[in-house]
Amino acid sequence: MRALTDLRIRTKLSIIIGLTCLIALLMAFVVIVGYDNYTYQTQKQKELSAQAEILASGMIAPLEFDDHEAATEYLKPLSTNPQILSAAVYAAEGAIFASYSKSNSPPAPNAIPTGIKIHNGLLSVSAPVIQNRNVVGSVYVQESIEPLTQRIVRYGGVFIMAIIISLFITLPIALRLHYAIANPVYARSLIEASLDPFITINPQGIITDVNSATSQVTGVSREKLIGTDFSTYFTEPDKARDSYRQVFNEGSVTDFPLTIRHTDGVMVDVLYNASVYKDEHGKVLGVFAAARDVTAQKTAEREIHKRTAELQVANKELEAFSYSVSHDLRAPLRAIDGFSQALLEDCAGQLDQQGRGYLDRVRAASQRMGILIDDMLELARISRIEMQHTLLDLSTMANDILLELARNDDQRKVEWHIQPELYIKGDPRLIRVMMDNLLGNAWKYTSKQSMARIEVGKSVHHESDIEYFVKDNGAGFDMAYSEKLFGAFQRLHAVTEFPGTGVGLAIVQRIIHRHGGEVRGEGVPGQGAAFYFSLPD
Amino acid sequence: MDEKVILLIEDNPDDELLTLRALKNNNINAQVKVARDGQEAIDYFFGAEASVNPTPAVVLLDLKLPKVSGLEVLKRIRADEKTEMQPVVILTSSIEEQDLITGYQLGANSYIRKPVDFGQFMEAVRQLGLYWLVMNELPPS
Numbered sequence: 001m002r003a004l005t006d007l008r009i010r011t012k013l014s015i016i017i018g019l020t021c022l023i024a025l026l027m028a029f030v031v032i033v034g035y036d037n038y039t040y041q042t043q044k045q046k047e048l049s050a051q052a053e054i055l056a057s058g059m060i061a062p063l064e065f066d067d068h069e070a071a072t073e074y075l076k077p078l079s080t081n082p083q084i085l086s087a088a089v090y091a092a093e094g095a096i097f098a099s100y101s102k103s104n105s106p107p108a109p110n111a112i113p114t115g116i117k118i119h120n121g122l123l124s125v126s127a128p129v130i131q132n133r134n135v136v137g138s139v140y141v142q143e144s145i146e147p148l149t150q151r152i153v154r155y156g157g158v159f160i161m162a163i164i165i166s167l168f169i170t171l172p173i174a175l176r177l178h179y180a181i182a183n184p185v186y187a188r189s190l191i192e193a194s195l196d197p198f199i200t201i202n203p204q205g206i207i208t209d210v211n212s213a214t215s216q217v218t219g220v221s222r223e224k225l226i227g228t229d230f231s232t233y234f235t236e237p238d239k240a241r242d243s244y245r246q247v248f249n250e251g252s253v254t255d256f257p258l259t260i261r262h263t264d265g266v267m268v269d270v271l272y273n274a275s276v277y278k279d280e281h282g283k284v285l286g287v288f289a290a291a292r293d294v295t296a297q298k299t300a301e302r303e304i305h306k307r308t309a310e311l312q313v314a315n316k317e318l319e320a321f322s323y324s325v326s327h328d329l330r331a332p333l334r335a336i337d338g339f340s341q342a343l344l345e346d347c348a349g350q351l352d353q354q355g356r357g358y359l360d361r362v363r364a365a366s367q368r369m370g371i372l373i374d375d376m377l378e379l380a381r382i383s384r385i386e387m388q389h390t391l392l393d394l395s396t397m398a399n400d401i402l403l404e405l406a407r408n409d410d411q412r413k414v415e416w417h418i419q420p421e422l423y424i425k426g427d428p429r430l431i432r433v434m435m436d437n438l439l440g441n442a443w444k445y446t447s448k449q450s451m452a453r454i455e456v457g458k459s460v461h462h463e464s465d466i467e468y469f470v471k472d473n474g475a476g477f478d479m480a481y482s483e484k485l486f487g488a489f490q491r492l493h494a495v496t497e498f499p500g501t502g503v504g505l506a507i508v509q510r511i512i513h514r515h516g517g518e519v520r521g522e523g524v525p526g527q528g529a530a531f532y533f534s535l536p537d
Numbered sequence: 538m539d540e541k542v543i544l545l546i547e548d549n550p551d552d553e554l555l556t557l558r559a560l561k562n563n564n565i566n567a568q569v570k571v572a573r574d575g576q577e578a579i580d581y582f583f584g585a586e587a588s589v590n591p592t593p594a595v596v597l598l599d600l601k602l603p604k605v606s607g608l609e610v611l612k613r614i615r616a617d618e619k620t621e622m623q624p625v626v627i628l629t630s631s632i633e634e635q636d637l638i639t640g641y642q643l644g645a646n647s648y649i650r651k652p653v654d655f656g657q658f659m660e661a662v663r664q665l666g667l668y669w670l671v672m673n674e675l676p677p678s
Contacts, residue, residue, distance in 0.1 A: 327601050327630040330653055334630075335551035338655040342558060363655075370653030377632075 017174040021166050029159045036155075037148055044123055044145050045116055051084075052127035056139040059089050059129045063097065063137045071098035078141075085122070087141045089129070097137060112138050121147040197260070197270070197291045200277075201230050205244060208286060217270075217293070219263030235259040235267060247274045247287050260291065269294050315384070322380045329373055336366040368501075372489070375503035379488060382510050387427040394422035394435070394468065398456045401435055405443045414446065419457035422468065424535050426515050434511040437504040438470040438531055444498055445474035445529065459532070471530040477523035485521045508533075541567045541670050544593040546578040546610065547628075548602050552651070556597070556628075559659045565666035567594070575605025579613055582620050593623070595669035598645075600629040600636055608639055615644045622676040624669060 055074070062071035071089050078084045078100055086101035088108030101107045117124045123145045129137040188209075191198045197214040199207055210225045218225065218233050231237040231244070236258065243256040252275035260268045274289035340362045348356070398418050406414065424431070439454065446452035455471040477485070477492045484490040488506035505521075512519040512533045523529035543560075547553045553571055560569065570593070572578035578598075581590055596614070600607035607627065614620045626647040627640045640648050649665065652658050 323631065323633055326632065330630040330651070331549050331552060333653045334555065334651060334655070334658065335549075337653055338551070338555040338558070338658065341655040342555075345562075367654050381634075 013177070014171060014174050017170050018167060021170055022163065025159060025163055025166065029155060033152055033155050037151060040151070041118065041123075041145070044143065045125065048123055048125040048141055048143050049116070049127065052125045052139050052141045055087065055089075055141065056127040056129045059097075059137060059139060060131045063089070063091065063129055064131065068098055072100070074098075075100035081143075083143050083145075085142045085144055087139070090138045090140065092136050108140050108142065113140055118145070121145055194290070196293070198289070199225075199230060200286055200288050201244065202286045203248075203284060205229055205231065205241065214291075217260050217262065217268055217291070233260055235261050243272060243274070244287065247276055247289075248284065251276055257294075258291070269298050318380065319384070322377055325373060326377050330370060333366045333370050333373075337363050337370075340366070372501050372503075375501045376488075379503055379507055379510065382430065382433065382507055383514070385427075385430065387430065387514060389425055390428055392424050392426055392428055392431055394424050394431070395420050395456070397432060397435055398422075398439060398470075401432075401439045402443075402454065405439065409443070412443075412447065412452065413450075414443065414452040414454060416454040416456070418455075422456070422458055424468065425537055426535055430511045430514065434508050434533075435470075437508050441504055441531075442470055442472035442474065442529075444500070445476075445493075446472050447474075447498070449474055465534070467532040467534050469530055469532045471528065473528040476525045476527050476529045477521070478525050479523060482521060482523070486519070505531075541594040542591045543567045543569045543666075543670070544572065544578070544581060544596045545569055546572045546575070546596065546598045546602065546607065548573050548599065552599070555655070555658065556662060559662035560666060562659060563663040563666055565663070565670060567666065567670055574603040575607065575610045578602075578610045579605060582614060582623075583617065592675075594673075594675060595665075596623060596625045597628045597665075598625055600627060600631055600640075608636070608643060611640070611643045611645060624673065624675070626665065626669065628665075 058074050059071060062068070062074065075087050075089070075098060078087050079102065082102075084102070085105040086099070086108045088099040089097040090112045091097045094112050096108070096110060099108050113124055113126050115126065121144055122142055124140065124142040126138050126140045128135045129139060191209070191211045194211060195213055197217045198211045199214055200209040202208050207225050207228055207230050210222050212222065214225060215222050220233070225233075231240040234240040240258055243253055243258065246253050246256070252273075254273055256272040256274070258270055258272055260270055262268065270291035271294050272289055272291050274287050276284045277286060277288050278284050340359045343351070344356060344359050351359070395418050399416075402414075402416050402418075406412070439456075442454045443452075446454065451473075453473045456469070457471075458466055458468045460466050475493065475498065481492050484492065486505045486509040487502075489502045490506075491500065491502040493500075508531070509519050512535070516536050517534040519531065519533040521529060521531050545553065545556060547556065553573075557569060560567065568591075570581065570590075572581055578596075581587065598607050598611060602610070607629070611625055611627075614623050614625060624646045625644075626649060627636075627645045628649050628651060629636070630651050632650050637648055649661055652661060
């Protein structure tokens, strides 16, 4: 029995159903075989007795007239019945009057047998020949009957077939049924398997079941928890009861924050998820609730809050720094430039050509530093600016920018091609700054081209992989230095060749990154450059 | 006609000298009074000698000042009914968005960023003087 209890429920059920079927069939087999054998024999006796009586009535005349031939003739039709082995007619004194026997069968006995006999699978019946109430002779018939063993063997075959068929039918049913039967046990082990506290509560708010995780988090044993009011284990019982009412009213609650109090005083922050469970008529039986320990999550949240605060402080410092850069660094530069100019104007007579040349250089350097400071501030501003996402018409924007560049530089002949209806999502100010820089670069680096050409469009690699581009046929760049392309204050051309501080592409990259996209550049020296950027939705 | 008065509120002596030079080079004939911090500026309008100080045609106001900030000075000027209509031009190195917004919110008449390039600075001062001293009509005192 112990071996059976250790088996899987599914196996147990199958064994039980199989054994029950087997026993039932075996009982049926014994009863049927017994009953059938009984009815078979009595039936055979009746049939044979009737046969004997018919023969007896037909033997009256042959016996009276002592006609042996007629009697023999009368017995002959018995050969049509293969089971009848022998038959005989006896005269009144007991001598055989006429007889019949099948070939290879023993002949009828010489003495007159009486009554009904069953012996060795043979049934023999005798009947008196009666005329005018006098017994004038008797008739004897012997028949072979099917022995019991043979019948058992025959029924056994049927029985085995029945077992096989019934197992074929009952086992799949057993397998299906096992889920329904085993589910309560299955659910119970599921509850126990969870590391989260699980409880079931009845409509009165009384705990009906808990798992061991609940015992651990409350410090109360399962036996003591069951039958008590669930709300008493929380720091705010009223709030716990509110959550419970909410489950009843709405069918479920999701992530309801509560705090469980352990008997040793430790508090555990949890999020409760609960839903009602019902019987087959839809009547609410209770609430099934699972708590998730979110102490670690809360700690992480506090950490994030702390980090965010630190970042905000750092940002404030950065803002103060850029304010001071914009104000305090520019003032001395203005003085350097201003007084160099004053020297050139007021003391020109005391300076020779070389001296004036040096002062020009001082002025040019201070002005350049002013521009660098402005670019640096612009880069910082790009990172700080608050973003708004709107649908933008990139085609129109690009056209506006190029028209403006053309207005300010009417000596240049530049042709441009913009793919129409390029709609993107982004911050209007930042995207404008980015396009100003990309198109400004294209304009600048094509300045030595007699037939300058600028192209704006998009290339679709996959459905979700779309890149927009700005191409030109200008000075281009060597791909060997492509890493430096987007670095702040990095330049691939001499200032004397093309002016600039090298902050434009850094701004472009920062804007694209702030939109969650990527930017890359392709170039061939002397043939042109192309900048591709993606803007995820 | 009386010589017009400009009140220059500026703590940096370099910027003070350059502004005066730019005014002179542009032939802007005005008497320039200088306040070297926020408190001096407030005293000009509300101090003991306020009654004898001439009303400026324009105040050129730097924002980053010792003691009292330029924006605070502007607030005080706008808060007093004697000076609430006084033309004030913010002339500063800062182009911080917040300074621009607060400056206009407090009622600045104009906001000009001092360029590093002295040539551009000269041009800015020239236009400023022409506009505020020649073109602009002051409110009746």
